Amino acid sequence: MPVLKEIQAPNGVIVTYHILSNGSIDVQLGTIRLHVRSYPNEEACLQGKPHACAFSELSFPISAIALSEEGLVAAFERALVGQEGATTPNLFYGGVLVADRSGTLQAAKDRAWSAIKAARAVAEQGNFTYDGGSYQADITRINGAVQLAVLAKANNVAHTETWTLTDNSTRQLDADQLIALGLALGQFISGVYAIGRALRVQINQAETIEAVNAIGWPA
Structure with a gap:
């Protein structure tokens, strides 16, 4: 106990x-x-x-x-x-x-959701695809690049950045492409959270500890 x-x-x-x-x-x-x-x-x-x-x-x-x-x-x-x-x-x-609740169904659900949140945090830092290339989901850097691109367009200033992809190749991205890259990142993050929400529903609906333990982040 x-x-x-x-x-x-x-x-x-x-x-x-x-x-x-x-x-x-x-x-x-x-x-x-x-x-x-x-x-x-x-x-x-x-x-x-x-x-x-x-x-x-x-x-x-x-x-x-x-x-x-x-x-x-x-x-x-x-x-x-x-x-x-x-x-x-x-x-x-x-x-x-005190009574040990670690073997209860609710405790199993709590553990499973904690594991899902940890996996979600890792997935957020993964790779996503834009215009046929694979990019690292560096939220801070991409958001900064998008802000610069928006400012450049607002002031009619030409703006490009050299971006390194996950395979270490590089691409020149203009302001419009940088903004599109930011949108692609946003869609990727939304997809990650959608997976998390769906798994949360599965956890809440599970009726046995075995069913809860079978729920995990997709490979």
Whole structure:
């Protein structure tokens, strides 16, 4: 079961949601060693963030573990919140054990949508086609070039730019072509977001965790 307690992790980050990732017993030393992953909150954990914000390692004497019918993991978790006298400082003492929702359908949907948004961000930086050539979706540079082209046309000034394509070939683009390039980029970005919206609908309509897990960004 996860632990709820607001603490400042060793790396200075404020975290509130903690998961026991693993535990081990050293019979010779008479100790148990617990490893904990910490997140800013439950939502960050359930959405499948790539990395925890902080990691902690604690040691307890074996005598601190009270086994029960719930099993060893439950005993480790109880020690995590109930044992003040650890051989290393126990930041989680006094925390509250809460129900683990990571296996629920909603948690699976949250994780899937988080993954889709990450894939969408990558796709936005991909390549798109304009006038038979492949261009990198450099939004900042293309928007800047479009603005210069618009200003040039407004002032009746001839304007061209040499543009490098994704295959490292180059093209001379005049003001009209630069504006058209910007429009092509806009259509590309709109298409990327349309894919994301369609996948969001699929995620929301999925009725099982297996169905959710089968949803991913198209190759």
